[in-house]
Amino acid sequence: MTSSTASTLHIIGSGFAALTAAKNLRKQQPQARIQLISPRDELVYYPSLIWLPSDLRKPSDLTVNLNNFFSRNQIEWVEASVTGVSAQGRSIQTSAGELHNDGLIIASGGRFIKKLPGIEHAFTPCEGIDPVMALSDRLTQLDGGTIAIGFGGNPKEPSAMRGGPMFEFLFGIDTLLRRQGRRDKFKIVFFNPAEEPGKRLGEKVPQKILKMMTDRGIEAKLGQKVMGFGSKQVQLANESFTADLILFMPGMTGPAWLANSDLPLSPGGMIQADEFTQVVDCPGTFVAGDSGSFPGPEWQPKQAHAADIQAKTAAINLSQYLNQKPAQTKIKHELICIVDTLDKGILIKRTDKGTLMLPPLRIMHYAKRVFEKLYLRQYR
Ligand SMILES: Cc1cc2nc3c(=O)[nH]c(=O)nc-3n(C[C@H](O)[C@H](O)[C@H](O)COP(=O)(O)OP(=O)(O)OC[C@H]3O[C@@H](n4cnc5c(N)ncnc54)[C@H](O)[C@@H]3O)c2cc1C
Numbered sequence: 001m002t003s004s005t006a007s008t009l010h011i012i013g014s015g016f017a018a019l020t021a022a023k024n025l026r027k028q029q030p031q032a033r034i035q036l037i038s039p040r041d042e043l044v045y046y047p048s049l050i051w052l053p054s055d056l057r058k059p060s061d062l063t064v065n066l067n068n069f070f071s072r073n074q075i076e077w078v079e080a081s082v083t084g085v086s087a088q089g090r091s092i093q094t095s096a097g098e099l100h101n102d103g104l105i106i107a108s109g110g111r112f113i114k115k116l117p118g119i120e121h122a123f124t125p126c127e128g129i130d131p132v133m134a135l136s137d138r139l140t141q142l143d144g145g146t147i148a149i150g151f152g153g154n155p156k157e158p159s160a161m162r163g164g165p166m167f168e169f170l171f172g173i174d175t176l177l178r179r180q181g182r183r184d185k186f187k188i189v190f191f192n193p194a195e196e197p198g199k200r201l202g203e204k205v206p207q208k209i210l211k212m213m214t215d216r217g218i219e220a221k222l223g224q225k226v227m228g229f230g231s232k233q234v235q236l237a238n239e240s241f242t243a244d245l246i247l248f249m250p251g252m253t254g255p256a257w258l259a260n261s262d263l264p265l266s267p268g269g270m271i272q273a274d275e276f277t278q279v280v281d282c283p284g285t286f287v288a289g290d291s292g293s294f295p296g297p298e299w300q301p302k303q304a305h306a307a308d309i310q311a312k313t314a315a316i317n318l319s320q321y322l323n324q325k326p327a328q329t330k331i332k333h334e335l336i337c338i339v340d341t342l343d344k345g346i347l348i349k350r351t352d353k354g355t356l357m358l359p360p361l362r363i364m365h366y367a368k369r370v371f372e373k374l375y376l377r378q379y380r
Pocket of ligand 1: 013014016018037038040046048050080081082083107108109125126127128162255257288289291302303305306307336337
């Protein structure tokens with residue numbers, strides 16, 4: 001531990017958690033040298049990827065250059081990819097050389113487990129703008145056929161899945177095809193290994209989501225393990241079916257660079273944190289967002305909202321550490337999302353007190369658009 005005045009602090013990543021950490025760390029430590037290490041000086045706003053196929057958003061709308069944000073907050077951007085972390089976080093190996101720090105917040109996101117045979121035949125839309133643009137092109141080219149949409153999980157890290165966004169792609173594509181007057185030419189099939197997909201969002205959510213599927217003529221194949229894919233085939237444990245377009249999100253694990261690190265990992269391969277977001281047995285090293293595994297309620301999903309809460313917690317507790325005081329701020333567990341259908345949105349909020357789920361409302365679709373605008377404004 002060193003005096004905070006002369007501290008060099010590192011943040012890994014430039015996504016949701018990293019930028020919230022940077023902003024809050026600067027507030028807590030006005031004098032510190034803060035270096036943020038990431039391959040690109042931009043934020044990609046993932047929640048609006050769902051609006052690319054309908055042209056409601058263009059790729060350039062979802063990418064924010066961070067130079068203004070960095071200079072406003074006196075953050076030094078180090079253009080590099082992290083390849084390893086050692087000495088309990090005090091040393092970082094990067095593509096631009098080795099760096100040393102007095103404190104670290106890791107926020108380099110998760111990685112999708114692409115081990116299923118034939119996974120290359122499925123579009124993995126949550127990986128970013130390029131796969132979503134590719135699947136949009138494919139959808140435009142199709143005159144009709146079957147569209148299969150599903151997601152899997154990481155059995156050792158149950159929170160590491162992208163259920164909400166895949167429901168958004170499902171309902172969004174249904175709405176888009178209706179708008180285009182060609183829904184009758186397509187069969188849409190949702191597949192999931194769980195009997196009750198979406199339960200993490202709330203006890204009654206699966207039944208409401210399945211009813212929405214029935215109302216929209218979407219077939220659901222539930223409770224069967226996903227075995228793999230062919231060029232036009234989805235292979236489930238008890239059956240296989242033909243599909244002209246496959247969207248599948250596998251479960252997540254930790255970033256690849258962890259293989260070259262001495263950080264403690266959870267059974268699912270994420271960085272193991274305590275309730276203060278400190279990496280276990282690594283004083284002065286914290287983790288926030290999709291990279292981490294945090295103690296807490298089993299319903300807490302990995303989402304940007306949670307990443308922001310964890311990042312703020314990490315910044316406060318790192319500052320305490322630098323001031324030689326014990327961590328006091330614990331992670332607040334909360335799920336808030338709007339599951340968008342392209343014309344409506346379903347607000348879901350879950351805390352320890354229970355779940356609030358509103359029916360699909362037009363105003364919630366607009367609320368999600370307004371939230372995006374306000375969220376991105378802080379980084380422009
Ligand atoms: C389609 C979609 C819709 C979503 N909708 C919502 C929603 O409505 N609400 C919600 O709360 N959440 C939503 N999410 C989830 C949310 O986007 C993620 O939980 C969030 O992005 C996690 O933030 P993060 O900072 O941990 O990781 P990321 O946002 O993935 O950021 C990781 C950062 O680390 C950088 N990085 C990666 N590797 C390295 C390396 N080796 N060295 C240095 N830097 C590295 C990356 O470039 C990136 O800047 C959605 C996700 C998707 C895909």
